[in-house]
Amino acid sequence: MSNDAYKIAYERERKARLAAEKMLDEKTREVTNSMSLVKAQFEELMARNKELDLLVTVANFTQKQMSLTEALKQFIEILGEATNSPYIVVYLLKQPSHCLKLIEIKWPTDNFPGELHNLLSSADNLEGASLAARVLKNKKTVCWSASDKNFPNRSQLFNGALIDGAYAFPIMRFGEVVAIIEVGVKDWLTFQASWVNQVESVAIQLGVALERRKAQKNTEVKVKELESALETLQAAQTQLIQSEKLASLGELAAGVAHEINNPISFVLSNMETLEEYTVVFQQLIKHYQKLASDPVDSDEISRTIQELEREEDINFILTDIEPMLSDAVAGLKRVKGIVNSLKRFARQEESESQPADINQCVENALKLTNNEIKYKANVVKELAPVPIIDCRPNQLEQVFVNIIINACQAIDDKGTIQITSKFENDNIKVEIVDNGKGIDKDKLNSIFDPFYTTKPVGVGTGLGLSISYGIIEKHKGRIEVESSPGKGTKFITYLPVE
Amino acid sequence: MQGVIYTILADMVIDNYGMELWNEVISEASLDSGGAFTAGVQYSDSELIGIVNQLSQKLSVPVKDLIKVYGEYLFPQLLKQLPLNDLDMSSMRSFLLQVDSVIHKEVKRIHPDAYLPTFDYEQNESDCLTMLYRSKRKLCALSEGLLIGASNYFSTPININHSKCMHKGDDHCRLEIHMDVS
Ligand code: HEM
Ligand SMILES: Nc1ncnc2c1ncn2[C@@H]1O[C@H](COP(=O)(O)OP(=O)(O)O)[C@@H](O)[C@H]1O
Ligand SMILES: [Mg+2]
Numbered sequence: 001m002s003n004d005a006y007k008i009a010y011e012r013e014r015k016a017r018l019a020a021e022k023m024l025d026e027k028t029r030e031v032t033n034s035m036s037l038v039k040a041q042f043e044e045l046m047a048r049n050k051e052l053d054l055l056v057t058v059a060n061f062t063q064k065q066m067s068l069t070e071a072l073k074q075f076i077e078i079l080g081e082a083t084n085s086p087y088i089v090v091y092l093l094k095q096p097s098h099c100l101k102l103i104e105i106k107w108p109t110d111n112f113p114g115e116l117h118n119l120l121s122s123a124d125n126l127e128g129a130s131l132a133a134r135v136l137k138n139k140k141t142v143c144w145s146a147s148d149k150n151f152p153n154r155s156q157l158f159n160g161a162l163i164d165g166a167y168a169f170p171i172m173r174f175g176e177v178v179a180i181i182e183v184g185v186k187d188w189l190t191f192q193a194s195w196v197n198q199v200e201s202v203a204i205q206l207g208v209a210l211e212r213r214k215a216q217k218n219t220e221v222k223v224k225e226l227e228s229a230l231e232t233l234q235a236a237q238t239q240l241i242q243s244e245k246l247a248s249l250g251e252l253a254a255g256v257a258h259e260i261n262n263p264i265s266f267v268l269s270n271m272e273t274l275e276e277y278t279v280v281f282q283q284l285i286k287h288y289q290k291l292a293s294d295p296v297d298s299d300e301i302s303r304t305i306q307e308l309e310r311e312e313d314i315n316f317i318l319t320d321i322e323p324m325l326s327d328a329v330a331g332l333k334r335v336k337g338i339v340n341s342l343k344r345f346a347r348q349e350e351s352e353s354q355p356a357d358i359n360q361c362v363e364n365a366l367k368l369t370n371n372e373i374k375y376k377a378n379v380v381k382e383l384a385p386v387p388i389i390d391c392r393p394n395q396l397e398q399v400f401v402n403i404i405i406n407a408c409q410a411i412d413d414k415g416t417i418q419i420t421s422k423f424e425n426d427n428i429k430v431e432i433v434d435n436g437k438g439i440d441k442d443k444l445n446s447i448f449d450p451f452y453t454t455k456p457v458g459v460g461t462g463l464g465l466s467i468s469y470g471i472i473e474k475h476k477g478r479i480e481v482e483s484s485p486g487k488g489t490k491f492i493t494y495l496p497v498e
Numbered sequence: 499m500q501g502v503i504y505t506i507l508a509d510m511v512i513d514n515y516g517m518e519l520w521n522e523v524i525s526e527a528s529l530d531s532g533g534a535f536t537a538g539v540q541y542s543d544s545e546l547i548g549i550v551n552q553l554s555q556k557l558s559v560p561v562k563d564l565i566k567v568y569g570e571y572l573f574p575q576l577l578k579q580l581p582l583n584d585l586d587m588s589s590m591r592s593f594l595l596q597v598d599s600v601i602h603k604e605v606k607r608i609h610p611d612a613y614l615p616t617f618d619y620e621q622n623e624s625d626c627l628t629m630l631y632r633s634k635r636k637l638c639a640l641s642e643g644l645l646i647g648a649s650n651y652f653s654t655p656i657n658i659n660h661s662k663c664m665h666k667g668d669d670h671c672r673l674e675i676h677m678d679v680s
Contacts, residue, residue: 010517014509021505021537025579028538032608 047194050082054202058209068092068210072179073104075206079183080106083195086163087184089120091132093177100132100180120182131168132180139177141200142168145188164188167196169203173210237470240450241398244463248401249342252368259338259371263331270328277321280312341367356393358428358495359383359421365400366419369408373417376408377434380418386428387497395471396495399479402464403432403491409455410436410489427477427494435488444483499546500605500612502579503572504535507549510571515557523552540611543635562639569643574651576644580604590652590677591627594645595619615641618670625679631671636664638671645675654679 057078061071069092076088090104102120131151134142144151145165163184171179181203185191284305291301308314341364362383366373373379407417411434418433439447446452448469453462472479476496483489511520524533527548531541554561585600586592598617606614615633622628631641642658649656655678662672 007517010512017505021502024538028608029581036607 047082047192047198050078050195051198051202053078054082054198055205058202058205061206061209061213068179069103071206072181075202076104076106076181079181079199083183083192083199084186085183086186087116089182091180091182093136093179100136131166131182135168135170135180136177139170139172139175141170141196143196144168164191167199169199171203171210172207173214178207178210237467240463241395241467241471244402244461244467245398247461248398248405248464252342252372252401252405256338256342256368256371260335263334267328267331270324273324274321277317280308280314280317284308284314337367353390353392355388356391356396357388358386358391358396358430361393361396362400362419362421362430364397365404368397368401369404372405372408376411377415377417380416382418382420384420384422386421386423389428389495389497391475391495392471396475399468399471399493400430400432402468406464407432407434407436407489407491409459410434410438412437415488423497426497428497430493430495431490433488433490438485438487438489439481439483440485444481447481448479499541499543500609501535501537501539501541502576503546504541504549505537506572506575507546507568508533508535509575510568511553519556523549523556527552538609540609565637565639566643566646569640569645570647570650571643572640573644573647577651589679590648590654590656593648593652594627594629594675597629625677627675627677629673629675631673632664632669636671638663638665638673641671641673645673649677 054075057071057074060066060074061068066074072090072092076090079085080088086107088104088106089102091100092103093099094101105117105120131142131144143165144167146163148165164187165185166182167185168180168182170177171181181199183199287301287305287308291298291305294301362381366379366381404417404419411417415435418431420429420431420433422429443454448465449462450466451462452466453460455462469479472493472495477494480492480494481489482492508520511523527533527545529545529548531545535541550561550564553559554564557564559567580601585596598619602614602617605612613634615631615635615637618630618632620628620630629641631638638660642660645656645658657676657678659674659676660671661674662668662670664671
C-alpha cells in the first residue's frame with residue numbers, strides 16, 4: 001500500500017474518531033446535566049429534610065416538654081449542619097431586666113475566637129447598635145454584611161476574613177422577642193438564600209409552640225385550681241353523704257325503737273314468768289331433797305309435793321318453759337340484728353370496695369326500714385340470684401334505704417312496694433316500685449338535685465336522691481325513674497358486672 | 499490534562515509536520531499512555547511536557563513559542579466543543595469575560611476531575627482588558643496562544659503586554675490585552 005493510501009485511511013479514521021468524540025462529548029454533557037438535576041433535587045430534598053429536622057425539634061419542644069434552652073440547643077445543632085455556618089449564637093431575653101444574654105455558641109472547633117466572643121457578649125452589643133439589639137428593636141430578621149458600615153466594630157473584626165456576614169432571627173412569643181438566633185454566613189457567593197426563609201418559618205413555628213406552651217401552662221394552673229376545688233367538693237360531698245345518712249337514721253330511729261321495743265318487752269315478760277317458775281322449781285327441789293334423805297316421812301312429803309305440783313300446774317310450766325326460752329333467744333337475736341344493721345349503716349363509708357351480693361344489700365335495707373314499711377305497705381319481693389360484684393355495699397344499702405323510705409313516704413294510706421332484682425344484659429337491675437302519689441312530669445328533672453324536697457322541714461333533706469345518684473355513678477351504674485302522678489313511681493338502678 | 503488537549507495537539511503536529519514526526523516524538527517521549535489519547539480521559543501533565551520538549555528539540559523551536567502556536571491552533575478546535583448558543587459572542591471582550599466564570603466552569607462541571615486555571619479581570623479603558631492568570635501549570639504561553647486564536651476568530655487584532663509572569667517569580671501572569679476594535 002502506498003503512503004498516500006495510508007494517509008487517506010488515516011484521515012477517514014480521524015474523521016470517524018472526531019465524530020465519535022463529539023458523540024461522546026454530547027452524551028457526557030447529557031449525563032452531566034441529568035446528574036446535575038438529580039444532584040439539585042437531592043440537595044433540595046436534603047434541605048427539606050433539614051427543615052423537617054428543625055420542625056421535629058419544634059414538635060419535640062411541645063410534645064416532650066423540652067425546655068426552651070434545650071430546644072434551642074438542638075435547633076442550632078441542626079441549623080449548623082443545614083447551613084454550614086461558621087458560627088451560630090443564641091441570645092435569650094432575660095426578664096424582668098429585659099436584657100439579652102448569650103446562652104449558646106456553636107463553633108466548629110473548641111476555641112471560639114475570644115474577640116468574637118467579646119464582641120457578641122459585650123454590653124454594647126446587647127443594648128447598642130448590635131445585630132441582636134436591632135432584631136430586638138425591629139422584631140424582624142436582620143441581615144448584616146461585612147461591608148455594612150452600620151456595625152463598625154464587627155466590620156473591623158471580621159474584615160471579610162472569617163465571615164462575609166450574618167443573619168439574626170427573632171423568636172417571638174405573643175408579639176415579643178424572647179430569643180434571637182444569629183447565624184454567620186461564611187461566603188455570600190456560596191450562600192443559599194433559600195434557608196433564610198426556612199429558618200424564618202421554623203422560627204415562627206417555634207414561637208407558636210412557645211405561645212401554645214404558655215397557654216398550656218395557664219391551663220395547667222387552672223386545672224390545678226379546679227382539681228383542688230374538686231377535692232374540697234368531694235370532701236363536702238362525703239360529709240353530705242354522712243349527714244344524709246344521719247338524717248335517714250333519725251327517720252329510722254323511731255321505727256327502730258319500736259322494732260326493738262317489741263321483742264325486748266316480750267323477752268322481759270318471759271323473763272318475769274321464768275322468775276316465778278324458778279321459785280316453784282326451788283320449792284319443789286327442796287321437797288324432793290327432803291324426800292330422798294328422810295324415808296320415815298316419805299308419804300307425807302310425797303303428798304305435799306303432789307299438792308304443790310297441782311297448785312302450780314307443773315305440767316303446764318314444763319311445756320311452757322321451752323318455747324318461752326327459745327322465743328326470748330329469738331327476740332334477742334332480732335334486737336342484735338337490728339342493732340348490727342344500724343351500726344353498719346351509720347358507720348362512715350368503707351374505704352375499699354369489696355365483693356358483695358346486691359340482694360343482701362336489698363335485704364339489709366328492708367330490715368332497716370321494716371318498721372317504716374310495716375304499717376304502710378305490703379312488700380312484694382322477687383330477688384333472683386345475681387352475681388357477686390365488687391362494690392361498696394354500705395353505700396348501696398344507703399341508696400336502697402332512701403328509695404324505700406321515699407316510696408313509703410309517697411304512700412298516703414296503705415299501698416304496695418314491689419322490689420325485684422335480676423341479672424340482665426351484664427347489669428344487675430334493681431327495681432323498686434310503689435303505688436304512691438307519683439311525681440309530676442315537670443318535677444321529674446329536679447328530684448336528683450341536691451336540696452330539692454317537697455317534704456316538710458325535719459322530714460326531708462332533699463339530699464337522698466342526689467347522693468344516691470352520686471353513689472350509683474361512682475359504681476359506674478345509672479339510676480332511672482319513671483312515674484305517673486297518682487299511680488306510682490318506679491326507681492331502677494343498674495349496676496354493671498365486669 | 500484533558501484528552502482533547504492531546505488529540506488536538508496530535509492533529510496539529512500530523513497536519514503540519516507529518517505522521518513520521520509525531521510517531522518519533524511519541525516513541526522518544528516514552529509516554530505511559532503510549533500516545534493513544536482519547537478525548538474525555540485525563541492524562542498526566544508530564545506527558546504534555548514530554549511531548550512538547552521532544553517537539554522543541556526536533557523542530558528547534560523554544561518550548562514557549564511552540565505552546566503559543568499550539569494555543570492558536572487549539573482555540574477554534576476547543577470552540578467547536580462549546581454550545582455557543584449559551585454564550586455572548588458579540589465581541590471578543592465579552593467572550594473573554596466569560597472564559598473563567600462560564601466556559602471553564604462548564605468544563606469543570608462536566609469533568610469534575612479536571613484542573614483549570616483561574617482568571618481575574620481588570621477593565622479600565624474600553625480598548626484594553628487585563629486578564630490575571632493563575633495556575634499551578636504556569637501555561638501563560640498557552641493563554642497567549644489561545645488569545646491570538648480568539649483574535650483570529652473575532653477578527654479583532656490584539657497586542658498582548660505580558661507585564662508580570664509566574665516564570666519571573668510573580669504570583670500571577672498579567673496579560674494586558676489591547677484590542678483594535680475599529
Ligand atoms: C481565550 C480563551 C481561553 C484562554 C485564555 C484559556 C486558557 C486556558 C489555559 C491556560 C489552560 C491550561 C490549563 C492551565 O493553565 O492550568 C486551559 C485549559 C483548558 N481550557 Fe481553556 N482557555 C480559553 C478558552 C477555552 C475554551 C473556549 C474552551 C472550550 C471548551 C476551553 C477549555 C479548556 C479545557 C478543556 C482545558 C483543559 C483542562 C484540563 O483538563 O487540564 N478553554 N485554558
Ligand atoms: N317514690 C317517690 N314518689 C314520689 N315522689 C318521690 C319519690 N321519691 C322521691 N320523690 C320526690 O323527690 C324528692 C327528693 O327526694 P330525696 O332526694 O330523697 O329527698 P327527700 O326524701 O329528703 O325529700 C322528694 O321530696 C319527693 O318529692
Ligand atoms: Mg329521701
